[in-house]
Amino acid sequence: MRAKPDEPRDRPGPHDPYPPVTSGRGQWIGGPGFIFILLILLILAGATIYLQATGQLGSLLAQGGQLIGLGRTPEAAPTGQGEPALQPMASMESGGAPSAPVKPLVLAAMGPAELLEKRPPPKSLRLIPGEFDQPPLLRFARPALFLGNRPRIGVLVTGLGLNRGVTAASVADLPPEITLSFSPYAPELAAWIDAAQAYGHEVLLDLPLEPRNYPQDDPGPLGLLTALNKQENLRRLGELLKGTDSIAGLATQFGDRFLADPAALRPVLSELGQRGLGLVVTANIEETARDMADAPSHARIDESLPQDASRQALTAEVEALLSAAKVKSQVLIAVPAYPLSIAALTSLAAAAKDRGLALVPATAFLIRQGTAP
Numbered sequence: 001m002r003a004k005p006d007e008p009r010d011r012p013g014p015h016d017p018y019p020p021v022t023s024g025r026g027q028w029i030g031g032p033g034f035i036f037i038l039l040i041l042l043i044l045a046g047a048t049i050y051l052q053a054t055g056q057l058g059s060l061l062a063q064g065g066q067l068i069g070l071g072r073t074p075e076a077a078p079t080g081q082g083e084p085a086l087q088p089m090a091s092m093e094s095g096g097a098p099s100a101p102v103k104p105l106v107l108a109a110m111g112p113a114e115l116l117e118k119r120p121p122p123k124s125l126r127l128i129p130g131e132f133d134q135p136p137l138l139r140f141a142r143p144a145l146f147l148g149n150r151p152r153i154g155v156l157v158t159g160l161g162l163n164r165g166v167t168a169a170s171v172a173d174l175p176p177e178i179t180l181s182f183s184p185y186a187p188e189l190a191a192w193i194d195a196a197q198a199y200g201h202e203v204l205l206d207l208p209l210e211p212r213n214y215p216q217d218d219p220g221p222l223g224l225l226t227a228l229n230k231q232e233n234l235r236r237l238g239e240l241l242k243g244t245d246s247i248a249g250l251a252t253q254f255g256d257r258f259l260a261d262p263a264a265l266r267p268v269l270s271e272l273g274q275r276g277l278g279l280v281v282t283a284n285i286e287e288t289a290r291d292m293a294d295a296p297s298h299a300r301i302d303e304s305l306p307q308d309a310s311r312q313a314l315t316a317e318v319e320a321l322l323s324a325a326k327v328k329s330q331v332l333i334a335v336p337a338y339p340l341s342i343a344a345l346t347s348l349a350a351a352a353k354d355r356g357l358a359l360v361p362a363t364a365f366l367i368r369q370g371t372a373p
Helices: 032-053 057-061 112-118 164-173 189-198 230-240 262-275 311-328 339-345 348-354
Strands: 152-160 179-182 203-209 249-254 278-281 297-300 330-336 358-360
Touching: 112 164, 112 189, 152 164, 152 203, 152 249, 152 311, 152 339, 164 179, 164 189, 164 339, 179 189, 189 203, 203 230, 203 278, 230 262, 262 278, 311 330, 311 339, 311 348, 330 339, 348 358
Parallel strands: 152 179, 152 330, 152 358, 179 203, 203 249, 249 278, 278 297
Antiparallel strands: none
16 A cells, blocks of 8 residues: 555655664764874873883882893793882982883892702803912902003992891992902801802901900901900901912901001011002091011002992992092992892993993002002
């Protein structure tokens, strides 16, 4: 039956070429909703690019306790999970941004054998001794090569071997140009010396000497004292040096009274000279200057980092030392073996290079036979 002309039709007929137009409201593809989502994605992408370019993305990703190193392959954590992890000091560059990638300093209480097993250094890093007929100072010193005219900065870390976590971090994480000095009372002393040389460090031995406030500060059962006669002090020196045939020399511990006593000091200096060992004087006293002529190979530190300084104070101190090295052309620093001080030194090689300085071992500062190096 044919529809009446004035009768509305709800749907097209079989031959109607114009179907009814439906509304596009509520559709996402091509509509306002799609454009809104696209804008959100563009904003997120722009924010990510900005944060990464300004170095803030890594700190945001670190929220929640996990540090993600951007641009580096993640490394397996060293043994000793549960040990405190100390972030190395920020670079001494303006703004505090690191000048080179650094990794957290993990104080894992490992002995020397375990350290070499679980964190084996490249064989090419080992300190190669010189000819057997050379004195120990020349045979076991780390060469300072390619210096040119650059100002020099040297670092000597003292008191190692008593705290296994700090010692392991110093041996494995500090630049090989940093000289390590071990306490003569350290357990496994010979093994620690070998481990340090496997990582490329030259090694000294702490020489405990009598301080002015003795016995409040006690140099220990083998300490050299002004009240002892020459024979007893030399006997104690021989005991200290047992099992340390591969050290380049010694670094004084305490000693402001002993070093100021010529009668006690001169026999010790003569013995060190006969053994071919160098000496680094860490006590900053003027009285030692006139008697150091009897020491065939010696150096005196310019500065020492404080033992109880905060992270901010250490940053400022290292910054000042880097600036001083450029002015004075050379600076030798003594650093006590404490967690924060070791963390402050892990990026020192990169900071020195950025400043046009040469990081060199402590033996490069020794005066040999009365002449400057």
